Amino acid sequence: MPSLLAIESSPRGDYSISRQLTSKFIEDWKAQHAGGNVVVRDLQKTNLPFVDLPWIAGAYTPAEQHSPEMKQALAASNELIPELMAADHIVLGTSMYNFSIPAILKAYIDHIVRIGVTFTSSYEGLVKGKKLTIILASGGVYTPGSPTEGYNVAISYLKQVFGFIGITDVTVVLAGGTAAVDMGKAKLPELIGQFEPAVAEAARA
Numbered sequence: 767m768p769s770l771l772a773i774e775s776s777p778r779g780d781y782s783i784s785r786q787l788t789s790k791f792i793e794d795w796k797a798q799h800a801g802g803n804v805v806v807r808d809l810q811k812t813n814l815p816f817v818d819l820p821w822i823a824g825a826y827t828p829a830e831q832h833s834p835e836m837k838q839a840l841a842a843s844n845e846l847i848p849e850l851m852a853a854d855h856i857v858l859g860t861s862m863y864n865f866s867i868p869a870i871l872k873a874y875i876d877h878i879v880r881i882g883v884t885f886t887s888s889y890e891g892l893v894k895g896k897k898l899t900i901i902l903a904s905g906g907v908y909t910p911g912s913p914t915e916g917y918n919v920a921i922s923y924l925k926q927v928f929g930f931i932g933i934t935d936v937t938v939v940l941a942g943g944t945a946a947v948d949m950g951k952a953k954l955p956e957l958i959g960q961f962e963p964a965v966a967e968a969a970r971a
């Protein structure tokens with residue numbers, strides 16, 4: 767039975783473009799994968815601590831020697847990694863914040879990139895055979911090949927870090943230009959509609 771993990775990160779609830787497109791992806795994916803299992807990981811509802819000293823010490827200590835402090839620090843990581851490993855396809859909905867990703871998503875990444883678990887000490891990724899679709903909502907437009915492309919650090923970073931843990935089959939949907947809706951210069955349904963074909967295509971994979 768195919769499995770989809772949908773990671774949501776925007777704090778904007780129903781106003782969020784990335785959430786609306788990720789929901790559309792889930793519907794399209796379900797239609798294409800009858801009986802498939804969908805898990806939603808909403809980072810806004812996941813109380814993620816930042817990596818701290820017990821987390822780092824625990825990551826470099828065999829599990830059977832973990833102190834109670836290390837166990838507690840690694841609890842989120844120990845929940846999130848099996849969830850990721852169980853998925854065949856991951857759809858990641860995110861906003862662009864300051865040309866990169868929101869801190870909440872970076873906190874998630876810091877929990878799932880873990881030596882001996884998702885990559886080896888010789889830097890081989892251990893999360894293999896998965897597809898990743900990234901849906902990035904941004905106020906501005908960062909079309910590949912245009913002069914603004916280089917400002918989009920979010921996609922280059924996400925491709926690099928997911929590739930590092932072994933996820934290299936990546937599809938990107940750039941949902942740029944959302945500021946026009948906020949400024950009343952464009953209508954939300956039209957903007958969303960612009961990106962729906964790319965979302966549908968990604969969900970078919």
Ligand SMILES: Cc1cc2nc3c(=O)[nH]c(=O)nc-3n(C[C@H](O)[C@H](O)[C@H](O)COP(=O)(O)O)c2cc1C
Nearest residue numbers: 776782783784861862863864865903904905906944
């Ligand atoms: C704190 C913050 C930083 C932002 N930084 C950028 C940015 O660097 N570039 C950009 O194009 N849009 C930026 N935006 C606009 C968001 O990317 C845009 O509103 C997007 O639609 C948010 O995603 P969401 O609709 O899924 O919540 C920023 C918005 C916020 C709140």
